[in-house]
Amino acid sequence: MKKIILFFGLIALLASCSDFLDREPLDQISTEQYWKSARDLENYTLQFYPNFPTFRNVSAGYLGTIGWDAFRGSDHQIFQTPSTQLNGTRTIVQSGGGWNWDNIRSVNIFFENYRKVEDIPVNVQHFIGEAHFFKAWFYFDLVRQFGDVPWYSKSLQMDSPELFNARTPRTQVIDSVLWHLDKAVENLKFLKDANGGNNRLSKEAALIFKSRVALFEGTWQKYHAGTAFGTSGANASKYLQAAVDAVTELMTPNKYKVGIFSSGLPGEDYNKLFSSTNLSSNTEVVLWCKFDKTQTTFSHNFQQFITGRTSQVSVTMELVKNYLGKDGNPYDYLAVANTTKGTAFLSKIANDCDPRLAQVIWTPGQVQWDNTAGKVLFTKPYLDKSGEVKNHTGFQLRKGADPKDPTAGDAQGFSTGCETGAVIFRYAEALLNYAEAQAELGLPVDYSKSINLLRKRAGMPDFKVVADPTRTTYADFGYPLSDELQEIRRERAVELACEGFRFDDWRRWRAHNLFSGKRPKGFPYLKSEYAPNLVVLTDVNNLVDAFQKSLANGYQFNAARDYLNCIPTNEITLNPALVQNPGW
Amino acid sequence: MKKSYESGKSIFYIPPKLMLVMKLTAILLIFFAMHVSATVYSQSTKLSLDMRQSTIKEVLQQIEAQSEYRFIYENEEVNLDSKVNIRVSNEVVENILKLLFDREGVSYSITESNLILINPSAKQMKNLINGSSNSLQKKTVTGRVTDSGGAPVPGVSVVLKGTTNGTITDSNGNYSIANIPENASLQFSFVGMKMQEVSVGDRTSIDVSLAEESIGIEEVVAVGYGVQKKVNLTGSVEVVKSEALANRSTTTVSQALQGKVSGVNFSTGNFGFEPGAALNIVIRGQGTPLVLIDGVPGSLNGLNPNDIESMSVLKDAAAAAIYGAQAPYGVVLVTTKSGKLDNKLNIEFSSSVSSIRPIRMPHHADSYTTALALNEACVNAGITPIFTNATIDRIIKYQADPVNTPETVPSSSNAALWATTIESNANYDWFDVYYGEGLRNQENLSVSGGSKAVSYYVSAGHIYDEGVLQVATDDYRRYNATAKFDANMTKWFKFSSNSRYYNTIRQRPAYDNQGDYELMFHQVARTFPSQYMISPNGVYSVQSKIPWARDAGRETWNTNDFVNRFATEITPLKNWTINADYSFRLRHEEFTSNNYTVYEDKVDGSPLISGSTSPSHVKKSQELFFYNTLNAYTTYKFDLGAKNHFSVMAGYQQEQSRTSYLWSRKNDMVAQEVPSLSTSTGTIDATDNLSEYATQGFFTRLNYNFEEKYLFEVNSRYDGTYKFAADKRWGFFPSVSVGWNASNERFWENIRPWVNLLKIRSSWGGLGNQLTAAAYQDLPLMGVGSNLGWILNSRRPGYTTAPNLVNTAVTWETAATKDLGIDLGFLKNRLTFTGDIYQRDTYNQLGPADAVPAVIGVASNNLPKSNNMETVTNGWEFTLVWRDKIGKDFNYSVTAMMFDYQTKVTKYNNPTKILTNPYAGQKTGEIWGFVSDGLIQTQADADAINSGSIQKAVSGQLWKTGDVKYTDLTGEGIITYGANTATDPGDRRIIGNSTPRYQYGLTLAANWKGFDFSMFWQGVGKRDLMLSGNMFWGFNSSIQGSIFPGHLDYYRDAEADTYKGLGINTDAYFPRPYTDQNMNLKNQVTQTRYLQNGAFARLKTIQLGYNFPEKLLDRIKMQNLYFYVSGENIWTITKMAEYLDPETANVGSRGDGKSYFSQAAFTVGINVKF
Incomplete structure (x- = not known):
């Protein structure tokens, strides 16, 4: 009996161990154990870097920002199916649709906690700067899509009343974004000191971004003024001036590590910015994303798709027309197309025009790939191919191609081992932002310190204001614009072609007249160069007109609606204080 | 590994390997016959x-x-x-x-x-x-056989034991049997009666009274923490005996169990019936049941079927209640075989070998047909045909003379390389290349017995499944070992130790960097028949994917699982027992994946790397799982008066486990012959995973019965789990059940000859569930990631992310089950029936949080869950058995089982009833779709649809003849999705349900003299499947299609020519195909026309066996020798197309049907007992 009592005693003892069920996570950190050191701050802000658009995270058929405009919608690039935004066929969404606040919450959590870290300012400053930068980055992204958005400076809980806040006017949001960018510039390191070089955010990057945001908002408010998309009482000049100031600061001699890349080869240098696997020592590139297939296959397929395939992204005649002749004078592409057709046309414009043109599109005789898969020269556009190899206009995208890259070419099957770097910020943009903002303010532009640097690298004569008689066929913005601004916008279209800027540019310029009711066109087609049974649709000028069916009456853009995205209807149902965007 | 790619071998073809195994078996048998002499x-x-x-x-x-x-x-x-x-x-x-x-x-x-x-x-x-006996005198014995009531029983078989000498009783129950030696025994047997054996002695007249046999009622059934006479059961418990699982060629217990238990659903994982496939088991429509093997949680699929004595499936809450927190979804109690006290050495050996091959496997159309069809689809899509005229000319030439025509030529775009896929000209049915015949074999040996105080059972088993993949190793092997000892240490103290061990080795292709095993199923389907396999240089093409499957490496899982249970039983006083047991389980899984770089050849013979297999790398992982549990409980039985029988039990249980997982990868093997982390030079990548688990519970049970007529049972359980916050972690879960044995009542006497058993059972119980809840939902935890999607200082750094939102109120989910059951026996148990109807209401299920504006910044599926969801499951199940005998030697039985259940969501946080989420009122498996109105037959119809934008909501593409026309249910003139809610679904309605309904099993068994025959059918009475992807539709985007002969019945209104098209077929099943998936999607939306009838009946097993007569065996000192042949999955009745298998057509992680096919097996086997 004693044994039995002992036995039960033992059981009772076991059962009384109340902490038997108290288990802490073994491989997870609670918030109380975090926010102790500068290292914690660094690890936290690192999470935001992959939000920069690269080959891996933008919807552009493996082409990254190089093909982005085709997917988002632009008059300069076209995908196999036309952009629903340009064509006015977007439908209202119930949820999603870019209304994403995860990063805003994450960055707000940083600001709620970073003061808990006990360390000297110099050790934590850079990471605070990064957090400021990213808060600006994420909010700017929301404003670009939706206009007014609620501003939050703290993270929300399930029962926070702020969940039901109304939208904050966009100018107020942009003012806060610019304030955060000022704090970012203040706290971030100079590029020369950045741990990670130009793979890391720096004062330089923040200044370029500031000029981008300010120019965007300044021109948006200027050109949308008086429409449903403008903000009443907005001071466009304030933003334009901020853009000028940011770049002027960058231009301060010997203070920042910025420049324009050139090795003296005008036929190649421009393309090299986008075809290189290593941009660490490129002074023009202020921020880029490096790839390395040995780092858990951190790579992509860009070279395969820019050389042997197309991802169905094609350049339009509307972009090509922006390129001046080599002499710096306007070039009448339509006149040339009347006499010179097919591949001869491509060869001719490659020879006659701004050398940047033949670095953006494939022209006959260029080496497409020259590696273990053999050597192949470009002969004619892939109008007769199918699927992801097909080209739709005759202008086949080349920007960023490196024939020597081991993954270039289409012969090796699907390959993911491409390491071409992705440019996020380059100094050229800042110079173009400066020129545009200064000109918009009606102030004199110092071209020698800005656009002429780009012209020089491209092997083109200095910038000059010219009147282009063919302008109405590709640059009719639908409102009067000075010749100087016309030429600055042309230079921007050429220098930043196929980098994903055009989508924002036509929106902030309220420039739907560029494409509304029109169809994107291609090169002058020469039937004898293709198989007899190939059907290629052409227009009266014999230009490739591939979208006759899907855009029978041209793009059906709805100017009263399509400049902004809709707020998802579920969100309005949940929070009636949210007012839907115009036209939706 | 070199195998023939021939197909169409007869099922009766015996492969050489099978012959070898048969020979080995014979040698083993002789060995045992010579060396072992033992009797039971x-x-x-x-x-x-x-x-x-x-x-x-x-x-x-x-x-x-x-x-x-x-x-x-x-x-x-x-x-x-x-x-x-x-x-x-x-x-x-x-x-x-x-x-x-x-x-x-x-x-x-x-x-x-x-x-x-x-x-x-x-x-x-x-x-x-x-x-x-010394006496050689023979005599005649006569007598009369009566039942327990004294009435004569005609037709009773009377056999002289050990012979075939026998007779049957006449209509008065009389018999007479001659030639009886003096020391003989007579066996009296009759269906529904207990067999009786009577020693003749020197008598010449023997009258016998046969007792009625109450099959399944008198038997003792394992229940939670004890056993119970079936007659006294009040819960819903179904028992599967070892015989039901014996001699099956299936590799896992779950496969063998399929269709054997009513109310239990089985489904495959994403890889279908891969070698060693473990089926998912769901009892009564929800969750995974607790599997207890001799009281210890374990893996059903690591178990050797030959070690199983019986399995009890506890289906309702009352039966499972005593297991509390562990068993919200029912329990499978496995009792393994034991030795018996006072029993001599008993040796059993069994062995079988099976030839297996895939069934209902699709086949590719020949390359010419495929090219014509795809070219037609290109024309439909408005693009240039992808097979050029030159390629088609080569395809025609190759088909006319495959011997003298190379499979490919240099590529037109790069003469240094071979033309592939649409430019090469071979003609392969890649399914036949990849899949064919395989072998399975198993061997088991057990030794059992016992002395006065100690009994033992020791066994070993081996099973090997080669699989049916021909081009690479893809197999499963398992070794089992068991040692079980029971000892009566003293009169009041018993001790037992039970050890079980298994080792499984699963090997399969590692494939390439773009995906592993699951990608292979996808690739086989989409490789065009024109793709060349072997280049003119004699090298395998990468695009045949054979180098990926065969040479690019292998994944191996090597799992060792050891369980030991120590148990004591103390009987301090009569009727008072105290039990305590401690068990631990140690499971170690080692995963190795060696990924090699493979090459094909260029035209000049030089190697060309397959980019997706570079860099070569080694992946390894180890998982160590240590589990231990302690149970202590005590039972006291007592009576009040003669008729009131009580039993009370109380106990305590705790369990805890710890899992430690380590994973690593390193690139660039130096020498592929020695694959290891140490012999690789690339960067190393590693991660780990550590977790714990702990529950505690107290339980009580009270049983009461009055004369075995009125039965009553109460269970209660008080459970705690580590998963919830301290104030939310304990829950109390009671259950009650009652039963009435009406046939034990005095008034039943007159009914008994017809209905000898009637029992009514009823139960109600609440069970707590914490299994599906994630731990630590009350703690904000930082996310930690490695390999940021960004390179900094030449490496991808680690990083952290925001903590989750928490809900500190998360607690137990409760399932309340009501069950009403009836057990019936008719005609002296020749016919028995067991049926149950039940309803399970699940409350406080963890459902999605209340919808909050997205500005909260946490994706809606990451918002903290709360206990806000309710479902109700209604179901019924029955088993009907008929057992009878014709003449004296022919016994037969028919067992029919059928069940059905449906689950309905009664509460879910989806106020607008958006169809993409569950909503209140939704039945699980519901399929919403359009009602098809045939294919558009005239251009005028197509024009009307386009000009009126009638079907624009389905697709903005241009509608053509041969596309599907949808019915305008709302009458708005256009086809819409409405608001995508249950209240506004547009022109959709519920067109079907994918839940398998009316599942059934039918077993026919018969034996005659030494022969036995059995047949087992299993099926689903009703099921709807909407299949997607190229395995069903054939056409996809141009390079993703897979054209089977069954896909060729597609709409076409153009004449064929040499290079495209298959001729006019406007009365087609499939719509007009395109090589542009956006266009195909016009016709591939969920709709009535292409909804498949997933009902089927499958002949799971058919078996013929022969038991050698004892007389013969006595001479070779053998107790039992049984030989059988059987077939598995050899016939399927279904309305699905011949290239779809009803069990796997909707399975696959890369799309429907892209999984391992079901297999037929032809088995020969032998069982020997000494």
Whole structure:
């Protein structure tokens, strides 16, 4: 009996161990154990870097920002199916649709906690700067899509009343974004000191971004003024001036590590910015994303798709027309197309025009790939191919191609081992932002310190204001614009072609007249160069007109609606204080 | 590994490997026959009796009922009518007899053949015990057979034991049998009666009274923390005996169990019936049941089917309640075989070998047909045909003369390389190339027995499944070992130790960097028949994917699982037992994946790397799982008066486990022959995973029965789990059940000849569920990631992310089950019926949080869950058995089982009833779709649809003839999705349900003399499947299609020519195909026209066996020799197309049907017992 009592005693003892069920996570950190050191701050802000658009995270058929405009919608690039935004066929969404606040919450959590870290300012400053930068980055992204958005400076809980806040006017949001960018510039390191070089955010990057945001908002408010998309009482000049100031600061001699890349080869240098696997020592590139297939296959397929395939992204005649002749004078592409057709046309414009043109599109005789898969020269556009190899206009995208890259070419099957770097910020943009903002303010532009640097690298004569008689066929913005601004916008279209800027540019310029009711066109087609049974649709000028069916009456853009995205209807149902965007 | 790619081998073809295994088996048999000589002796059984004021005769009858003992009353003078009181628990028969007869002065003896002689005469004792006689005299025995009521029983078979000499009783129950030696025994058997064996002795007249057999009712059933007589069960418990699982060629217990238990659904994982496939088991429509093997949680699929004695499936809450937190979804209790006390060495050996091959596997159309069809689809899509005229000319030439025509030519775009896919000209059915015949074999050996105090059961098993993949190793192997010892240390103290071990080795292709095994199924389907396999240089093409499957490496899982259970039983007082057991389980899984770089050839013969297999790398992982559990419980049985029987139990349980997982990868092997982390030079990548688990519980049970007529049981359980916050972690879960054995009532006497059993059971129980809840939902935890999607200083750094939102109120989910059951026996149990209807209401299920504006910044599926969801499951199930006999030798039985259930969501946080989420009122499996109105037949119809934008919501593409026309249900003039809610679904309605309904199993068994035959059908009565992807539709985007002959019945209105098209077919099943998936999607939306009828009936097993006669076996000292042949999955009845298997058509992680096919097996096997 004693044994039995002992036995039960033992059981009772076991059962009384109340902490038997108290288990802490073994491989997870609670918030109380975090926010102790500068290292914690660094690890936290690192999470935001992959939000920069690269080959891996933008919807552009493996082409990254190089093909982005085709997917988002632009008059300069076209995908196999036309952009629903340009064509006015977007439908209202119930949820999603870019209304994403995860990063805003994450960055707000940083600001709620970073003061808990006990360390000297110099050790934590850079990471605070990064957090400021990213808060600006994420909010700017929301404003670009939706206009007014609620501003939050703290993270929300399930029962926070702020969940039901109304939208904050966009100018107020942009003012806060610019304030955060000022704090970012203040706290971030100079590029020369950045741990990670130009793979890391720096004062330089923040200044370029500031000029981008300010120019965007300044021109948006200027050109949308008086429409449903403008903000009443907005001071466009304030933003334009901020853009000028940011770049002027960058231009301060010997203070920042910025420049324009050139090795003296005008036929190649421009393309090299986008075809290189290593941009660490490129002074023009202020921020880029490096790839390395040995780092858990951190790579992509860009070279395969820019050389042997197309991802169905094609350049339009509307972009090509922006390129001046080599002499710096306007070039009448339509006149040339009347006499010179097919591949001869491509060869001719490659020879006659701004050398940047033949670095953006494939022209006959260029080496497409020259590696273990053999050597192949470009002969004619892939109008007769199918699927992801097909080209739709005759202008086949080349920007960023490196024939020597081991993954270039289409012969090796699907390959993911491409390491071409992705440019996020380059100094050229800042110079173009400066020129545009200064000109918009009606102030004199110092071209020698800005656009002429780009012209020089491209092997083109200095910038000059010219009147282009063919302008109405590709640059009719639908409102009067000075010749100087016309030429600055042309230079921007050429220098930043196929980098994903055009989508924002036509929106902030309220420039739907560029494409509304029109169809994107291609090169002058020469039937004898293709198989007899190939059907290629052409227009009266014999230009490739591939979208006759899907855009029978041209793009059906709805100017009263399509400049902004809709707020998802579920969100309005949940929070009636949210007012839907115009036209939706 | 080199195999023939021939197909179409007959099922009766015996491959050389099978012949080898058969030879080995024969050699083993001879070995055992020569070296082992042992006989089985009487069973030693422990009995429990509780009888008051009963006659000795009644007590002896009770002993007979509970055991195999038979009493022979030699001396008529013994007074068997004197009344006694007897109460014993788990006693051996000697002790009981001692209690009974010591005072009465009656002598007895127990023979080795389980006969107990009361006051035996010396002569008979001698004969019986020696089992032999000098007498050679033969005589005739006559007699009369009656039932327990004294009525004559006609048709009883009377056989001289060990011979085929026998007869049957006439209409008066009389028999006469000649040529009986003096020491013989007669066996009396009749369906529905207990077989009786009577020693003839020197008698010439033997009258026999046969007792009724109550099949399945008298038996004892394993229940939670104990056993119970089936007659006293009030919960819903179904028992599967070892025979139901024996001799199956399936590799895992779950596969063998399919269709055997009513109310239990089985489904495959994403890889279908891959070698060693473990099926998912769901009892009554929800969750995964707890599997307890001899009381310890374990893996059903690591178990050797031959070690199983029986399985109890506890289906309702009352039956499973005692397991509390562990068992919200029912319990499968596996009892393994044990040795028996006082039993000599017993050796059993079994072996089988099966030839397997895939069934209902699709085949590619030939390359020319494929090219014509795809070119037509290109024209439909408005693009240039992808097969050029030159390629088609080569395809035609190759088909005309495959021997002298190379499979490919240099590529037109790069003459240094071979043309592939649409430019090469071979003609392969890649399914036939990849899949073919395989082998399975298994061998088992067990040794059991026991001394006076210790019994043992030791076994070893091996199973190997080669699989049906021909081009690479893709197999499964398992070794099992068991050692079980039970010891009676003292009269009041028992101890047992039970060890189980298994080792499984699963090997499969590692494939390439873009995906592993699952990608292979996808690639086989989409490789065009024109793709060349072997280049003119004699090198395999990468695009055949054979180098990826065969040479690019292998993944291996090597799992070792060891369980040991130590248990004690203390009996301090009569009827009071205390049990305690401690078990631990140690499971170690080692995963190795060696990924090699492979090459094909260029035209000049130089190697060309397959980019997706570079860099070569090694991946390894190790998982160590340590689990231990402690159970302690005590049971006390007592009676109040003679009729009120009580049993109470109380206990405690705790369990805890720790899992430690380590994963690593390193690139660039130096030498592929020595794949390891140490011999690789690339960067190393590693991660780990550590977790714990702990629960605690207290439980009680009270059983009461009144004369085995009125039954009552109450369970309660108080459970705690580590998963919830301290104030939310404990829950109380009670259950109650009652039963009424109406046929035990006095008034039943007159009904009994027709209906001999009627029992009504009813139960209600609440069970707590914490299994599906994630731990630590009350703690904000930082996310930690490695390999940021960004390179900094030449490496991808680690990083952290925002903590989750928390809900500190998360607690137990509760399932309340009501069950009403009935057990019936008719015509002396020739016909039995068990049926249950039930309803399970699940409350407080963890459902999605209330919708909050997205500005909260946490994706809606990451918002903290809360206990806000309710579902209700309604179902029924029944089992019907008919058992009878024709003539004296032919026995047969029919077992039919059927069940059905449906689950409905009654509460879910989806106020607008958006169809993409569950909503209140939704039935699980519901399919919403359009109602098709045939294919558009005229251009005028197509024009009207386009100009009126009638079907624009389905697709903005241009509608053509041959596309599907949808019915405008709302009458708005256009087809819409409405608001995508249940209240506004547009022109969609519920067109079907994917839940398998009316599942059934049908077993037919018969035996005649030594032969036995059985057939087992399994099926689903109703099921709808909407299949997507190229396995069903054939056409996809141009390079993703897979054209099977069944896909060719597609709409076409253009004439064929040499280079495209298959001729006009406007009355087609499939719509107009395109090589542009956006266009195909016009026609591939969920709709009535392409909804598949997933009902099927499948002949799962058919078996013919032969038991060699004992006479023959005696000479070679063998007890039993059984030989059988069987077929598995050899016939399927279904309305699905021939290239779709009803069990796997909707399975696959890369799309429907892209999984391992079901297989047919042809098996020969042998079982031997010494």
